[in-house]
Amino acid sequence: MKCRKCTISAVINLRQHRLALCREHFNEWFLGHCASTIRKYGMISPGDRMLIAVSGGKDSLGLWDVLTRLGYQVEGLTIQLGIDEGGQYSAKSLECTHKFAKDRGLILHELNIQQEYGESVPQMLQHARAGEDKPCSVCGLVKRHELNRYTMANGFNVLVTGHNLDDEAAVLFTNSLIWNTSQLGRQLPVMEDRGEFAKRIKPFVRFYERETTAYALLNHIDYIEEECPFSTGSRTNHYKTILNGMEDEHPGLKYRYYLSFIENKKAGLLNFAEDRQYVEYLCDQCGQPTNQPGLCAFCRLVGRKI
Amino acid sequence: MVTLKLREKDYTLPGGIPLSQAFKRLGLDMGSHLAVREGEIITEDRVLQDGDVIKLIPVISGGSQ
Numbered sequence: 001m002k003c004r005k006c007t008i009s010a011v012i013n014l015r016q017h018r019l020a021l022c023r024e025h026f027n028e029w030f031l032g033h034c035a036s037t038i039r040k041y042g043m044i045s046p047g048d049r050m051l052i053a054v055s056g057g058k059d060s061l062g063l064w065d066v067l068t069r070l071g072y073q074v075e076g077l078t079i080q081l082g083i084d085e086g087g088q089y090s091a092k093s094l095e096c097t098h099k100f101a102k103d104r105g106l107i108l109h110e111l112n113i114q115q116e117y118g119e120s121v122p123q124m125l126q127h128a129r130a131g132e133d134k135p136c137s138v139c140g141l142v143k144r145h146e147l148n149r150y151t152m153a154n155g156f157n158v159l160v161t162g163h164n165l166d167d168e169a170a171v172l173f174t175n176s177l178i179w180n181t182s183q184l185g186r187q188l189p190v191m192e193d194r195g196e197f198a199k200r201i202k203p204f205v206r207f208y209e210r211e212t213t214a215y216a217l218l219n220h221i222d223y224i225e226e227e228c229p230f231s232t233g234s235r236t237n238h239y240k241t242i243l244n245g246m247e248d249e250h251p252g253l254k255y256r257y258y259l260s261f262i263e264n265k266k267a268g269l270l271n272f273a274e275d276r277q278y279v280e281y282l283c284d285q286c287g288q289p290t291n292q293p294g295l296c297a298f299c300r301l302v303g304r305k306i
Numbered sequence: 307m308v309t310l311k312l313r314e315k316d317y318t319l320p321g322g323i324p325l326s327q328a329f330k331r332l333g334l335d336m337g338s339h340l341a342v343r344e345g346e347i348i349t350e351d352r353v354l355q356d357g358d359v360i361k362l363i364p365v366i367s368g369g370s371q
Contacts, residue, residue, distance in 0.1 A: 001349045011347040012340075020349060166337075166366070213340055213365040214347055227367060239364050244337030254337075267317055 005035040012214050015251035023218050030215050034203050035195050035299065040196040041189045043201040050074040053147050054100075056093030058216040058223040059162030061100050063204050065221060067160070068104065074160060075107040079146055080118025081139060083228060084112055093224045100221065111150055113142060115300050122230075124301055127280070135230035138301065143297035149288060163202040165211040169258040170239040185272035189262065196282060196289045208254065209240075308354040311364040314338070321356035328354055338366050 001010045003022035010020035021029055038044055053069070054060040054076040067074045078097045083089045094110075101108035114120045121139050128138050151159045168187065175183040193199040204212055216223050231237060247254050264270045282289060282297035285303075290296035295303065310317045310328060319328055325348060329336050341348050342361045354360065 009368065010349050013349045014352075058365075059367070079339070097347045107339065204346060209365045209367070210337055210340060217342070217347060217363065227364075231367075237366055241335070241338060244335040244366075247337045248335045 008116065008247075009168075011114055011218065012047065012206075012211070014018070014211065016208070016255045025051035026214065026218065028206075031069060033064060033206060034063075037189070037206045038070075038201075038203050041201075041205075042129055043190055043203060044072065048147050048158045049149050049156045050158045050160050051154070052076050053110070053162070054078050054097050055142070055162075056100075056223065056224045057162070059164055059167075059209075059212050061221050061223050062108065062212050062216045062219075063160065063162040064100070065104075065219065066179060066215075068106065068159075075109060075156070076101055077109045077111065077150055079143060080110065080114070081113040081142070083230065085121075089224075089228055090228060092226060096222055096224050109150070110152070111146060113146070116146075118250065128301060134234075136236065139228075139230065141301065145286075145288060145296070148196075148198055149286065152196065157193065157199060159198045159200045161200065161202055162204055162206050162212075162220060164209050164212050165258055166243070167236075167256060168202070168205055168239050169243055169254045170236045172258055172261055173239045173243060174235065179239075180211045181272045184270075188265070194259040194289070196287065206255075206259070307356060308358045309359060310362055313364070319354070320329045320353055321358065323354055324350065325352050325354060325360075326350035328360075334362070340365055347358075 001013060002008070003010045003025050004019055005025040006021040008021060010206070010217045011023050012026055013020040018028070044050070050067075050072065052060065052064050052074050054064060057076070064074060064076060076097070078094060080094060081083060081090050085207070086093055097108065100106075121142055124142065125135055147159055161232050174180075175187070189202050189205040191197070191200040215221075243254050243257075280291055283294075283295050283299055285295055285299040288298075289298055307318045307323050308328070308329045310332065312334075317332055319331055322332075325341055326336065327340070329350070333366065336350055341350075342363060343358055
């Protein structure tokens, strides 16, 4: 298979776009497609102070690389979760992130959950309650809370995350299977600033995970290939595999599934009551937004150890 | 024979088949993996030759938002 733009052998076939590309033209396409996503959804405005959440994985490091190449000044934040049993997952993630930032002279902020709250995420899991007892749910809760807190407290106004189309399609699949309208109402490439919530943007939202992996490999980005030990058997990963099975038979299905949802939502064809009533209360303890009076879910989780 | 390496597992298949068919025989989907031969990512139409060693890179990551 030859590159559509030249005669060199292609390294990737983007079947949903009917586009095979060599390394050089894939990189060119990748940067252009990300820039176009940023413009399409009005993600970045002049004067924005951006903080990117970096995990040491292919998506966050790849996105930091792309944004830097596109000329944006973005500082990074890595959260040490303390997932170090067996494979030293958090330590390896931190090592990849440090190396990436150092090699490029980028500013990296660090937040250690154990130092901040006296226990790691695996320890928090020990006293999580029903409904929040799945490792990925607890970890997601901790990360969402801490990323927003750190962004707001340190003068940034935009939080950037490396979520790709597969991440978004799997979440959409999860939520539409049970018509979880509160979550469906919130799933967008841009979540605007809402008082105590920083604006959140996802510039990789039109890339398949296969493409972000290829970008990292082709650009020699040293990322953590090892998966989080807690994500084995996770529902999201299971749904990603199901969607990829369908995508093999019907190229472009994932792309249309997610992006049509966004387009229909923007056009007002899908309306959820939760679109209009998200932040109702502020947590009594941390002051961050919550959907019920009293303590937010994070403060309830952290406080339960006492 | 062709050797395909996926994490700690090695699979062997006869040479002369395209990568897309190798994926099917192993019960893997193309969207979840990239294939690397001699340090280069290869497309699904490339024919695997006897003696090739192919590293399959899983692309799925993350557990929850």
